[in-house]
Amino acid sequence: MMNMRIPILKLNDTLIVSIQWELDDKTALQFQEDLLNKMHETTARGIVIDLTPIDFIDSFIAKVLGDVISMSGLMGAKVVITGIQPAVAITLIELGIRLEDVLTALDLENGLDKLQKELEA
Amino acid sequence: MEYRSFVDIYTEWDIVAARQLGRNEAKNSGFGTVDQARITTAISELARNIYLYAGKGRLEIERLSENGLHGIRIIASDEGPGIQDMRKVMEDGYSTSGGLGAGMPGVKRLMDGFKVDTEPGVGTTITATKWLR
Amino acid sequence: MNKQMIKCINENMDEIIEKWQAMMKNEKGERFFHFMPENLVEKTSREFAELMTTNIAENNIINAEKLTDFASKVVRFGWSIKFVNKAIDNFSNITFDLLEEKEIIHHDNVRLFHGTFANWISPLRETIIEAYSVEWERTVNLQKIALQELSASLIPVFEKISVMPLVGTIDTERAKLIMENLLEGVVKQRAEVVLLDITGVPVVDTMVAHHIIQAADAVRLVGSKCMLVGIRPEIAQTIVALGINLQDFTTTSTLQKGMKEALELTNRTIVEVK
Known part of the structure; x- marks a missing residue:
């Protein structure tokens, strides 16, 4: 239970992450570190993080996600978040967390398309 | 007799346990997915506050039934340092832990009722309720 | 007697x-x-x-x-x-x-x-x-x-484009309902663009605008784009007079114009056939 790591897949120059279970604080921070390391190793230019199975995001996880996106930006990569559920979106907005400047897409497929367009632009 | 359950908060893992309990209670009380997310998130915020500021405390969940209305009450209590400046804590964007500061006003927006009892040096009890629509 | x-x-x-x-x-x-x-x-x-x-x-x-x-x-x-x-x-x-x-x-x-x-x-x-x-x-x-x-149904018009016509006064209770229907609909219909049509909303005050902005923000989070259409002259006047900032939004005066932009956003256009 303690050392559950989120798998990060590489597809050409894109990293794909699918978060399948509820994140606890340690796993979230571990994920942040793993993702940045993986980017450094692989020189990936884009990341898609899919959150379809996640049914809630609190301010801590939102902060970790926001930080990951800013840090990736510093390392020259674009991030697209996909599959945020309606209930999660509403709760985030009511919490006052807007996640401005975050790229989003309905699902993984759309997300990969969007990322490709962003990288070409 | 009202139905009540609780999780004692000592470690980060207890935050996860608390929100799992909350999610189940919300689901079993008949709340829809959006309200389930609201309740789970509120619990997560309150449990994390206990963990961060008081070190330990208790998160209770109570099923409510009043005047034909049904709902859920979350009670987060600790014997921590208490809240010094209530007004500041309820301001959007205020945080002493370097988080997003969404905590307290955010929880208030997620729930229908929200009440804070605090005394510096004695502890804090936060009560938040949500009614079935 | x-x-x-x-x-x-x-x-x-x-x-x-x-x-x-x-x-x-x-x-x-x-x-x-x-x-x-x-x-x-x-x-x-x-x-x-x-x-x-x-x-x-x-x-x-x-x-x-x-x-x-x-x-x-x-x-x-x-x-x-x-x-x-x-x-x-x-x-x-x-x-x-x-x-x-x-x-x-x-x-x-x-x-x-x-x-x-x-x-x-x-x-x-x-x-x-x-x-x-x-x-x-x-x-x-x-x-x-x-x-x-009757207040909030999302209508799929084209593939990737849906419309929600809003009619009547919007209070907090209705705003919540509208937001839920909007988001559930967007995800279910896989709408990449949604047009929120406020032609039928009589008054847009700060509170209504706040709800609309929140809804649009939430739509952005689930991965779609929200456009505000049907802004009548008097609504435009009140919005500016109240100092409400809708800069981050795509807004148009009519549903027709909005639809044209939505099609452009999804790389399509309407052509006449002989």
Whole structure:
């Protein structure tokens, strides 16, 4: 239970992450570190993080996600978040967390398309 | 007799346990997915506050039934340092832990009722309720 | 004495109803007796008269079921509570006059009859008005539910494009419902662009704008784009006057223009075919 790591897949120059279970604080921070390391190793230019199975995001996880996106930006990569559920979106907005400047897409497929367009632009 | 359950908060893992309990209670009380997310998130915020500021405390969940209305009450209590400046804590964007500061006003927006009892040096009890629509 | 009175009322029922109708027609702002079909007016009047007289005949027992029935009817007809009250007054006055005319009431027993009338009319009035207000409340609640049901549906128009027309005043309760329907719909219909049409929203104040901005923000989070369309000149004026910032939004004056932009956003265009 303690050392559950989120798998990060590489597809050409894109990293794909699918978060399948509820994140606890340690796993979230571990994920942040793993993702940045993986980017450094692989020189990936884009990341898609899919959150379809996640049914809630609190301010801590939102902060970790926001930080990951800013840090990736510093390392020259674009991030697209996909599959945020309606209930999660509403709760985030009511919490006052807007996640401005975050790229989003309905699902993984759309997300990969969007990322490709962003990288070409 | 009202139905009540609780999780004692000592470690980060207890935050996860608390929100799992909350999610189940919300689901079993008949709340829809959006309200389930609201309740789970509120619990997560309150449990994390206990963990961060008081070190330990208790998160209770109570099923409510009043005047034909049904709902859920979350009670987060600790014997921590208490809240010094209530007004500041309820301001959007205020945080002493370097988080997003969404905590307290955010929880208030997620729930229908929200009440804070605090005394510096004695502890804090936060009560938040949500009614079935 | 009561028997005499009942007998007289029953025998002269047609006359009472006729006089009563004439009196009701003279009420200010009265529509029902002028514009409704003759037979409906007749039927309602008879029902009302019957209702008014049952409790004298049946030893002051008021038939609750009939009363509720009647109340729901007049609420639907749009009778105001003032009008219902007037109808009771008029009926009572006409009956009193008639009994005087037939010399059942004369100056020796007039005090006594005042008491009889009070015992007859007062409880009746109370129950009718109570039934009326219960019925009225029920109607208001039903309308509320009806409004909620019709208030927020997301319509898939083209692949990747959906429209939600908003009609009527938006309060916090409705705003929550709209937000939920909007987001569930966007995800279900896989809409990449949604057009929120506010043509039918009469007033956009700071609160309504706040709800719209929140909804659009949430739409962005689930991975779609929200456009605000149907901004009438007076709405544009209030938005600017109130200092509401809609800079981050794509907004257009009409649904048509919005749809064109939505198609462009999804790399499509409408062409005429020969």
